[in-house]
Amino acid sequence: MTSSSTDLDDAGVALAAARAGAEVVRTLYGRRLARIDKGGGDFATAADVEAERTILGVLHAARPDDAVLGEESGRHGDPDAERRWLVDPLCGTLNYAAGNPLVAVNVALRTGPAAVADPFSGEIFFTDGETARVRKGEEDDTRLTPTSAGRLVDVNLDPPFPSAPGFRAVDLLAHPGFAERFQPRVLSTTLALAWVAAGKRAAYVTDGADPSASVHFAAGIALCRAAGCVVTGIDGTPIGPASRGLVAAADAETHRHLMSLIRDPH
Template structure:
């Protein structure tokens, strides 16, 4: 990738997000299967060299294309001017544990806060993109619109502790709810790639508890994709996702969202 500013002339933010996510995915794919030292982050969390190098590749693209923008990266923290009007949120390898154990279910997330975003699957070659209004997937050089559907009845539920909504609600509680097992089939992929799958019609919904996830490097790109694709996106309390929000319920359609909310409220 050239550092020449002129090479980015006329490129919109979705193009920058796509190029950055693709650059990160290239690193993740190249380093897959190697023995990578773990960088301890405490509380059982860790990063690998792939996380760090992928983030560097992503930031290099953003710096070349938008030198005045700030970046918040999972590994590198905040970079750029403190008073920058725009900020990019970067999760270079979502699903690090999967990756370290040789499971090819991971995502590379890049999002401009309140703007364009891209989620790259390093191993399928798919890049899910949005300009903030439209959403599409780029596959083998071709773009196709994302069309959510609940037809699969598959719902990804994030089971990672801690459970900040407890005791009122824990996402894990859905798995034992009679109405859930009657209507849906649970899946657990341990990566926010599942959000892109809801936008693409590969999943009916995604549920996680937690705090405000709208500004999270892990969730921002997936939330942007799902909103642009026409999914129903709220917190676990049914309120809009944002400051003061709680967790995330993303569904392919209103009926699926309503069904899940009725089960969630039953735990409140």
């Protein structure tokens, strides 16, 4: 961060933090890294920890009074603070550890500004809460334009499956109506949400608890909303504490079609 970092707006802070984390992730890629067991088959690597430490350093320097929730280090700052950042320093850890560069660095302020960095393409997708753009290089910003033309739908197949048996993502992929209209993809990282906002995916579907409060999903949701995507729970209701899962679609027609498949799994 430079001496003028406190002059950045919140979107600029999110972008700077995500860029700094992405640099760590890119630098450590391919090395033999220590793993930290988190239980249930989940783990973090030294890259997760170092990237989060770097991101927190940027956030604390720019917004010292804000609270932060980091995936690896937990809560920082005043628990009653109105402003809270959500940080996922390396979404796609299993991919990364296996030598697969499909990962994302997610930084989001709960009120809307957010950034998702792809460490390997150099793209940083970001929003001020009103518009969504992608930056590659220093100042080369392009507005994100969702489209379903590619027909690719990314589905999160990672367990657990809290809505089963009513909804299981694997059943959606097996639905005859899905194959008639879409082509499935499984990135196993929320980079896919940024790709919905950017028109690289028609939609993204996942199960789980309130994604808007999750370090994994908050930044991608903010991007999709600012880009004009349709974002709901898998039950079609607005996402929040009472909703289940997430459907982020490039347009209303794609969203309606996916919801019809989810509601009629046979």
